[in-house]
Amino acid sequence: MGFFAVFFFTLVLAMAWKAYQRMLTPGSVPLRWLTRCLACAAAAYPLGVNGREVIDAAFTVGTAKVVQDVLVLGMTYTLLVFCLYSAADDGTAGRRVRRETVGFVGAAAVVVTAAFTAPDNSVLHSSFEDADMAAPHALAFYGTLGLYMLHTLTAAGVRTYRYARMSSGAAAAGLWTLTAGLAGMVLATGVRTGFLLVRAGGATVPHWMTTVSADLLVLSTPVFVLGVLWPGMCAGWAAWRLRVHHWRVYRRLEPLWRLLSSAYPDTVLPTLGRRGAFRYARRVIECRDGLIRIGPHLGTTSAVEAMAPGELALRLRQAIDDVHRGTVDPSRTEPLRITKYTGDEAEGVQHLVAVSQALQALPAGPR
Known part of the structure; x- marks a missing residue:
């Protein structure tokens, strides 16, 4: 039975x-x-x-x-x-x-x-x-x-x-x-x-x-x-x-997203839904937009793939601190070079995750 x-x-x-x-x-x-x-x-x-x-x-x-x-x-x-x-x-x-x-x-x-x-x-x-x-x-x-x-x-x-x-x-x-x-x-x-x-x-x-x-x-x-x-x-x-993977990536990108959105809140897209796929895509887009905005202030002309996640994370935190203190040079407009991942979505997202995890691993510093 x-x-x-x-x-x-x-x-x-x-x-x-x-x-x-x-x-x-x-x-x-x-x-x-x-x-x-x-x-x-x-x-x-x-x-x-x-x-x-x-x-x-x-x-x-x-x-x-x-x-x-x-x-x-x-x-x-x-x-x-x-x-x-x-x-x-x-x-x-x-x-x-x-x-x-x-x-x-x-x-x-x-x-x-x-x-x-x-x-x-x-x-x-x-x-x-x-x-x-x-x-x-x-x-x-x-x-x-x-x-x-x-x-x-x-x-x-x-x-x-x-x-x-x-x-x-x-x-x-x-x-x-x-x-x-x-x-x-x-x-x-x-x-x-x-x-x-x-x-x-x-x-x-x-x-x-x-x-x-x-x-x-x-x-x-x-x-x-x-x-x-x-x-x-x-x-x-x-x-x-796939939903579980998106949820994990969404959570792991939070340190990078919080850092970038604190300096550029206008990059945060409006909340239009609660579906996992939408939230995942929105977070990836917001992180990339924030990277493009902060790119001129990273103090390097190297492409993203040329920097280790730890190095990029350190430069990001320093640049964001400068933005908060108002000490950045507004005349610098060189965008961050992203060449390797433009044709591979998954590899690009994994690099963002690696940078985010590297940020989380950095020791807390003065703001």
């Missing part, structure tokens, strides 16, 4: 995250359908574990089973639509999606009708393992489920396999994982559909074979979901690491 709870919690978080991304990019059609796919999965999953009692208590016993099966059909349908929109333009994909929508509505209608019109509610009160597949309603119910899932999962799996072969990095890892999950679901669904036809003909299938196919279907579902989530998880991890 612990695994199922963790998996369900992951599904809900993934659906919420995709819904948030959809709010940020409302024009993304593939993202819209992927969000719907995860919503169907998140809604269907608890009904297969221990959430049936609530719905069955409010309606007829077996209603939760039908709702779950329709949601599973919706999950496979929305997954296929996501693949279609991801591979083609909206116009081309739209025609295929309309055909798939008709198929989904038809399959769902057959499933619901067969379940609620069966004599003595036999479909509602049975499961795949013990249903009488020779009965027309049971055959229509389980046969429609199996064939429709086999169609959508196979079509989505073929497209995912093609994308995986053309991809690299985190996207490829996610697509290959998704392909593996879909392959397991297709295999399990195909085997169970074959069992259905065998049982409809009057033969029997060993119970252990039915159990193995059901376990394969259950185990393939988390793999499928992991494949859907993997690229987003990798992107989120990379974004989190």
